[in-house]
Amino acid sequence: MExxxxxxxLIGRSEQAISELKASFGKLVYKIAIGITGNVSDAxxxxxxxxxxxxxxxxxxxxxxxxxxxxxxxxxxxxxxxxSAKTAKRSEDLAVSFEELDGVLHTDELSEKLSARELxxxxxxxxxTLDPIQKALFVRRYYLCQSAADAAEAVxxxxxxAFVKLSRIRKKLRQHLEKEGYVI
Amino acid sequence: MNExxxxxxxxxxxxxxxxxxxxxxxxxxxxxxxxxLAAALAVMIGAGVYLYGKNxxxxxxxxxxxxxxxxxxxxxxxxxxxxxxxxxxxxTTGGAECDAILSPTGEITYDGLAxxxxxxxxxxxxxxxxxxxxIVSETKDLSGELRIATKGYxxxxxxxxxxxxxxxxxxVFTEDNRIVGEVQLFRFDxxxxxxxxxxxxxxxxxxxxxxxxxxxxxxFVYVGGIxxxxxxxxxxxxxxxxxxxxxxxSISNAYDAYAKEENTFCLADCVKxxxxxxxxx
Numbered sequence: 001m002e003x004x005x006x007x008x009x010l011i012g013r014s015e016q017a018i019s020e021l022k023a024s025f026g027k028l029v030y031k032i033a034i035g036i037t038g039n040v041s042d043a044x045x046x047x048x049x050x051x052x053x054x055x056x057x058x059x060x061x062x063x064x065x066x067x068x069x070x071x072x073x074x075x076x077x078x079x080x081x082x083x084s085a086k087t088a089k090r091s092e093d094l095a096v097s098f099e100e101l102d103g104v105l106h107t108d109e110l111s112e113k114l115s116a117r118e119l120x121x122x123x124x125x126x127x128x129t130l131d132p133i134q135k136a137l138f139v140r141r142y143y144l145c146q147s148a149a150d151a152a153e154a155v156x157x158x159x160x161x162a163f164v165k166l167s168r169i170r171k172k173l174r175q176h177l178e179k180e181g182y183v184i
Numbered sequence: 185m186n187e188x189x190x191x192x193x194x195x196x197x198x199x200x201x202x203x204x205x206x207x208x209x210x211x212x213x214x215x216x217x218x219x220x221l222a223a224a225l226a227v228m229i230g231a232g233v234y235l236y237g238k239n240x241x242x243x244x245x246x247x248x249x250x251x252x253x254x255x256x257x258x259x260x261x262x263x264x265x266x267x268x269x270x271x272x273x274x275x276t277t278g279g280a281e282c283d284a285i286l287s288p289t290g291e292i293t294y295d296g297l298a299x300x301x302x303x304x305x306x307x308x309x310x311x312x313x314x315x316x317x318x319i320v321s322e323t324k325d326l327s328g329e330l331r332i333a334t335k336g337y338x339x340x341x342x343x344x345x346x347x348x349x350x351x352x353x354x355x356v357f358t359e360d361n362r363i364v365g366e367v368q369l370f371r372f373d374x375x376x377x378x379x380x381x382x383x384x385x386x387x388x389x390x391x392x393x394x395x396x397x398x399x400x401x402x403x404f405v406y407v408g409g410i411x412x413x414x415x416x417x418x419x420x421x422x423x424x425x426x427x428x429x430x431x432x433x434s435i436s437n438a439y440d441a442y443a444k445e446e447n448t449f450c451l452a453d454c455v456k457x458x459x460x461x462x463x464x465x
Contacts, residue, residue, distance in 0.1 A: 028206075068202040072195070081190055098187055107186035116189050120196020127201040138206030143194050161431060 003066040010058040021051045025067060029074040035145045036078035036094050046081060049076040075144065093144045100143055104170040105177070114182055128174045133157070134169050141166055234394040292340060292444055296350030299369055303332055303376045304354070307369070308461045315380050316463035319356055322383030328359050331460040332367055335403040340442050342407045342432065347446050353404070354381070355390075357460075361451055362393045386424060390414070393422050394451050401450045403443035407431060415439045 001009075001020045009017035029050050033043035053073045063069030082094070101107075127135050128142065133155050140151035141162075153164035231346040282301040306316075316330045336354035340347045350371040357363050365382030393402065393414055415438050423430040432438045455462050 034254070051290035063199075065199065065203045067206055068199045071202060072199070076195065083188070098190060099452065101190060102186075107190050111186050111189045117196060119189075119193035122200050123193060124196060124201060127197065127205075132204065135201065136205040139197065141200060143197055143202065143205075158432070 006066060007058060007062060009063075010055065016163050018051050021054060022047075025070045027068060028067075029145065031150070032071060032074045032144050033078045035147070035150070036075070038092060038094070039080055042078075042081055045104060046074060049077050052097070053077060069144045071144065087176065090176065097142050097145050100166070100170065104174045110177075110182065119182075122177060122180055122182065123173070125180075126173055129176070130169065130172075134165060137165055138169050234291050248433040249252075249344070256413065284451070290302075291345065293344075293346045293441075294349055294446070296348045297371060297374065298349035298446075299352055299376060304369070305461075307376055307378060308332055308334065308354075308367075311378065312461050312463050315367055315378075316465065318380050319382040320465060323364045325430065326358065326364065327465055329357055329465060330358065330364070330463045332356050332463070333449075333451075333454050333460050335453075335459065336367075336369070337404050338446045339404045339406045339412065340444065341404050341446045342413075342442065343440075346445065349446065353449075355451070357451060357454070361391070361394070363387045363451075389424070399450065399452045401443065403439055403448050405432065405438075405442050405447070415442060417443075425449065 001024065003024075006017055006020045006024065009020060026047060029047050030043055030125075031049075033046035034040065037043055037046065050070060050073050054070060057073075105119075114122075125140065130138065136155045137151050140146045140154055141148060143145065146154070148162050149159045151166075152159045155162075157165070231275050312332060315332065319330060320326050333355045337354045338347050338349055338352050350369075352369040354367040354369065355363055356365040359427060365380060365460050366378045368381065370377055370379070393416070397418075398415045400417050402417075405413045405415060407413055407430055413430050413432050414422040414424070415432065416422070417439050419436065421432045421438055422432055432442075435441065
């Protein structure tokens with residue numbers, strides 16, 4: 001079912017919307033959840049929580065595109081789950097993706113110079129400068145916390161090529177932040 | 185490491201960028217869509233694009249949606265607002281597929297109806313003033329005359345090693361060999377049509393490459409959906425997108441593999457009046 005159809009079901013409070021959300025986005029939501037938590041039961045729970053979150057917010061919200069909205073919800077719920085766990089319960093992919101970015105951004109020092117919001121806005125501007133493959137790789141690796149292999153597969157390149165591209169992207173991100181005046 | 189800070193920052197990524205990223209996936213290229221790729225490329229490089237029909241006929245622009253791109257979250261893919269699809273399945277619909285694998289040793293194949301000299305001459309004769317007008321409006325410091333090459337180049341699609349003969353680029357240059365734009369020829373319902381691209385930094389990029397490889401035939405290659413590489417005879421690969429990288433860099437004999445008469449161009453060959461159509465500014 002197309003996004004508009006699902007939105008209509010949500011607005012009409014039809015429970016079919018949940019099954020349609022699952023049919024359209026279930027695989028991706030699960031991948032995001034498992035990528036961040038590394039835990040099957042948590043991922044299943046997060047998937048359901050994601051649909052409920054969308055159910056609760058639409059309406060009044062009317063997200064367009066719906067896919068990006070669902071992904072953002074799944075990511076937020078997954079990260080909340082990881083944070084709320086007292087143990088170091090998180091996936092290896094999440095940890096490695098953090099380390100990769102932190103190796104470039106040095107977040108402890110950077111956080112003293114600009115807020116998370118400002119950094120996010122700068123990263124968003126940076127994404128606008130990337131070509132489609134680079135943008136897809138960056139988002140999948142660092143936003144959705146997918147493994148390099150999964151991200152590579154999703155954009156149709158080899159894992160080795162993805163590693164090379166991601167390395168260049170991180171280097172460019174650092175240059176971008178320097179160019180914007182955020183000396184790291 | 186400040187994970188929360190990093191997460192909060194990444195959470196600021198715009199919906200548009202997120203959707204762009206999710207919508208991108210390995211593309212299975214329909215050879216018939218190469219003209220659409222060219223149009224998309226022209227948009228990407230920040231150039232303005234005019235679409236004109238032959239004479240006064242204005243065609244429906246070849247839609248990028250004819251590119252047979254596919255992913256999909258689950259059993260069915262989900263169209264996005266811009267007509268793309270979001271998801272991760274591998275199903276395809278329509279179009280002649282080719283594997284998304286570089287095949288530098290494979291045979292080059294040809295597809296489509298080539299443009300005749302007469303078609304090009306007629307189209308330029310009818311439209312050269314409009315073409316020049318647009319390029320002037322998008323380009324600083326232009327004077328003298330503009331020259332539109334009458335023999336341009338096609339592109340080989342590295343994913344499948346095919347050259348679409350019905351998509352041809354005619355470089356537009358100045359008397360001092362500065363590339364300032366291009367006319368993209370394509371067919372729609374078998375009729376020749378064109379678009380014009382100008383403005384933005386990519387023309388200086390191409391001018392520099394041509395100057396660096398003066399007198400050499402450069403090969404033009406599409407890699408994947410909408411990226412363009414130029415390969416010099418010494419196998420140096422120049423990706424068109426600023427800061428971009430390319431899978432062709434890892435191929436040691438890229439030029440020999442991809443350079444054919446139909447997808448190579450040498451500006452030094454455009455010296456006689458028959459080699460270009462001039463427009464006084």
